[in-house]
Amino acid sequence: MADVWELDSEGIEERVAFRAQVRDLVWRETKRRMRFLGFSEHEGPATPNALAPTSAAAKAVHLMYLEVATEVGDAARELAVDAATRAGRAGASYADLGDASGITRQAARKRWPEAVGTHWALYLLTGKSHPHGMAVQVLRSSSKAIETGRTAVDEGALTKDGAVGAVVINAAREAVWACYFDDGTCALEEITLPDDLQNVPAPGEEGHNDWLYRWEQHITRLL
Numbered sequence: 001m002a003d004v005w006e007l008d009s010e011g012i013e014e015r016v017a018f019r020a021q022v023r024d025l026v027w028r029e030t031k032r033r034m035r036f037l038g039f040s041e042h043e044g045p046a047t048p049n050a051l052a053p054t055s056a057a058a059k060a061v062h063l064m065y066l067e068v069a070t071e072v073g074d075a076a077r078e079l080a081v082d083a084a085t086r087a088g089r090a091g092a093s094y095a096d097l098g099d100a101s102g103i104t105r106q107a108a109r110k111r112w113p114e115a116v117g118t119h120w121a122l123y124l125l126t127g128k129s130h131p132h133g134m135a136v137q138v139l140r141s142s143s144k145a146i147e148t149g150r151t152a153v154d155e156g157a158l159t160k161d162g163a164v165g166a167v168v169i170n171a172a173r174e175a176v177w178a179c180y181f182d183d184g185t186c187a188l189e190e191i192t193l194p195d196d197l198q199n200v201p202a203p204g205e206e207g208h209n210d211w212l213y214r215w216e217q218h219i220t221r222l223l
Helices: 009-037 056-089 094-101 105-111 142-156 208-222
Strands: 120-126 133-139 163-169 175-182 187-191
Touching: 009 056, 056 094, 094 105, 120 142, 120 208, 133 142, 142 163, 142 175, 142 187, 163 208, 175 208
Parallel strands: none
Antiparallel strands: 120 133, 120 163, 163 175, 175 187
């Protein structure tokens, strides 16, 4: 986040001018809506504070102003979500998003949990009995990865070589969702993996094959 004291005078003037443009936009839209308050097109106060502070008209105008300002804030948040998502797809990190929006990396991750890391790995454990097989898919959203994993395990119960377990891993190589097919209840069971399976080494990294083996053993014990 840029410190306001580190900005040159031109940068400060640009920010002040931008905020003035936003205020002007909110006020112009408020005046446009004043017809709902009984004002004609050319009537109404020239500024938000032109009316007597305690008058009923001032109350109505200020509430209308608040309504418009809230809508602007909602629209800005929607634009920020879209911008953060597109930045993440372009390779921006949560630290980058935090710097751009004036918040910490952790706050950026919490605000836009799916912005960074559009590649979500879905690991499927296949086959009814040992040795199990393994299948990996890469998807562009966590919801799609989870939906695909849930469907695969649900349908896997119908075939000998179908999926019996699934786990979704985010771009930070963290397990964010897991499940297996419980033959006892004949239903998919969502589970939380133990701590030693939460972090997943990337393919090719030391420990990746060991993680796959331990995850397979964990699911096998549940079947």
